[in-house]
Amino acid sequence: MFDLGMSELLVIGIVALIVIGPKDLPVMFRTMGRFTAKARNMAREFSRAMEAAADESGVKDVAKDLRKVTDPKSMGLDALKDAASRFEAWDPKRSARPEPAASAPAPAVPSVPAAPAHGPATQALAESRAAQSAAAAEAAAAMRAARDGEPGQGT
Structure with a gap:
């Protein structure tokens, strides 16, 4: 509120002592x-009355729901940040080396490791990520096959 130091309070006290007596x-x-x-x-009392009115009207519930809705983890923004950081760290020169001419076997689909006592939501997330990884591996293999099979499309 007011920013009064000891020197200001001392001056006020001396003036009050002189003026008032x-x-x-x-x-x-x-x-x-x-x-x-x-x-x-x-x-x-005013702040208590305002808090009571807010409790009666359900403002706290709305605020709680709003916080829950805007949570980055519930929207998947943490996965987006991870993907963006991986993209920023990606070096196209390193990954642009030519593939061998022989058809390489498709990479093994990563399986979900047996995890000790995960809940259903964690297990569903792990299965979803494993399915996404498998789909990405299949797409990469199909792209390699299409690139190696068509002449003039290589590097």
Whole structure:
């Protein structure tokens, strides 16, 4: 609220002592203390009334639902960040080396390792990622086969 240091308070106290006088100064401080206490009580009651009104109208539930909806993990943004970081680290010169002419066997589909006591949501996520990896491997193999099978399409 107010930024008063010790030097400012000392100056105010000396001026009050001179203007009001030493006899009436304790009475004035007592009155100011009561006024401050009443103002704080009124502010406390007002904030309690606002919180009670918010509880009755369901604002906290709406805020909780809004936080839940905008959670990056629930929207899959963490996976998007991982993919973006992998893309930024990707070096096209390293991955552009020519494939051998012989048809290489398709890469093995990564299987889901047996995990100790995962819940159904974690297991479903693992199966989904394994299926995505398998689909990506099949697509890469099909692209290699199409590139090697068509003349003039290589490097």
